[in-house]
Amino acid sequence: MFEFVLRLFRMIWLCTRGHQALVLENLALRQQLAIYKRQQKRPRLSRWDRLFWIALTRYWKGWRKPLLVVHPDTVTRWQRQRFREYWAQLSSGSGRKLGRPPISKQIRELIQTMTRANCLWRAPRIHGELLELGIKVSERTVSRILRTIPRPPSQTWKTFLQNHIGEIVATDFFTVPTVRLRVLFVFLVVEHQRRKVLGFGVTEHPTSEWVAQQMFEAFTERDAPRYLIRDRDASYGNEFRRRIQSLGMKEVITAPPQFLAECLRRASDGFDPA
Numbered sequence: 481m482f483e484f485v486l487r488l489f490r491m492i493w494l495c496t497r498g499h500q501a502l503v504l505e506n507l508a509l510r511q512q513l514a515i516y517k518r519q520q521k522r523p524r525l526s527r528w529d530r531l532f533w534i535a536l537t538r539y540w541k542g543w544r545k546p547l548l549v550v551h552p553d554t555v556t557r558w559q560r561q562r563f564r565e566y567w568a569q570l571s572s573g574s575g576r577k578l579g580r581p582p583i584s585k586q587i588r589e590l591i592q593t594m595t596r597a598n599c600l601w602r603a604p605r606i607h608g609e610l611l612e613l614g615i616k617v618s619e620r621t622v623s624r625i626l627r628t629i630p631r632p633p634s635q636t637w638k639t640f641l642q643n644h645i646g647e648i649v650a651t652d653f654f655t656v657p658t659v660r661l662r663v664l665f666v667f668l669v670v671e672h673q674r675r676k677v678l679g680f681g682v683t684e685h686p687t688s689e690w691v692a693q694q695m696f697e698a699f700t701e702r703d704a705p706r707y708l709i710r711d712r713d714a715s716y717g718n719e720f721r722r723r724i725q726s727l728g729m730k731e732v733i734t735a736p737p738q739f740l741a742e743c744l745r746r747a748s749d750g751f752d753p754a
Contacts, residue, residue, distance in 0.1 A: 508536060508546045525550070530558045538659045563657040583625070587615060591625050602626070620712075641672075647706035648672035651695070653686065653713065667691060669698045672709075678702070688717025696723055704729050711735060 511532060533555045536543045544552045587610075594606055601609075603623035610617050641648070649671055656664045665686045669679040679698030683690055704727040710716055712733060724731055 505540075505542070505546050508540075508543065512546075530555075530562075534559050534562065534659065559659060560657060563661060566661050583617065583621060587617060588625055590615075591622060592629055595626060595629055644707055646673045648709060649678065649705050649707075650709040651691075652711065653715070656682075667694050669695065671705075686715045688715060688719040691715050692720040692723035695720070695727070699727060706730060707732055709734060 511529070533543070533547075537555060537559070543555075547555070591606060591610075594609065595601060598605075603619050603626055606626075607617065607619040607622045610622070649669055651667065651669050653665050653667055656666060658664060662684060664682055664684055667681045667683075667686065668677060670676070671678055679694060681690070681694040706729065708724060708729045709732045721731070
């Protein structure tokens with residue numbers, strides 16, 4: 481007990497003397513030595529061992545250097561697993577039923593009948609007609625049901641990409657979890673022809689004004705393309721649409737194309753949540 485107290489006071493004294501990195505490295509090595517002293521053929525890390533290394537990644541940049549028990553990527557994986565468990569517990573502990581309420585078969589059949597009878601009607605018009613009938617269904621749900629209705633094959637999208645490959649950029653978000661159990665939103669602007677990232681920004685609360693400013697900064701020193709591909713995210717509000725019109729760009733609202741998904745995957749792999 482006396483030896484433990486003596487070591488504790490020595491660590492506090494070193495921290496106050498400006499040797500914080502040395503103290504943390506010594507603490508990391510001693511913790512691993514305690515693991516190896518356990519009477520097991522292969523030491524198994526407990527939950528407190530994992531929490532120790534997760535906390536160490538937050539306060540010390542050189543935590544990878546003295547790590548010998550496991551690979552540094554394993555510590556990063558522990559943090560991601562802890563992040564998932566944290567938010568899963570919050571979601572399951574609310575006492576409410578998760579997910580959207582199911583759509584009845586009668587409403588699905590009514591939407592399909594309205595679509596076949598009116599070929600030019602799309603989700604906004606059908607959604608409005610359903611509200612007039614007293615049926616409360618979101619426009620996105622109507623759009624999802626319309627996609628299940630078989631339509632004749634068309635080469636319109638493929639032809640559009642081939643004819644305007646040098647005049648297209650796409651935007652989208654991906655998320656990065658942090659050690660403090662928060663979520664950072666990363667906004668990317670990607671050129672279609674060369675898969676080049678023209679601009680990016682990171683924020684915790686993306687708004688329409690912030691996204692519009694990121695688009696403006698991406699084209700301050702280059703000409704704006706003709707078309708912008710984006711999804712229906714709520715961050716693309718009125719301010720964003722006004723800024724796009726001022727740049728002379730036309731919006732194409734659809735799901736993110738395959739090349740943008742590849743860029744997002746590669747960019748997210750390069751972000752370290754520590």
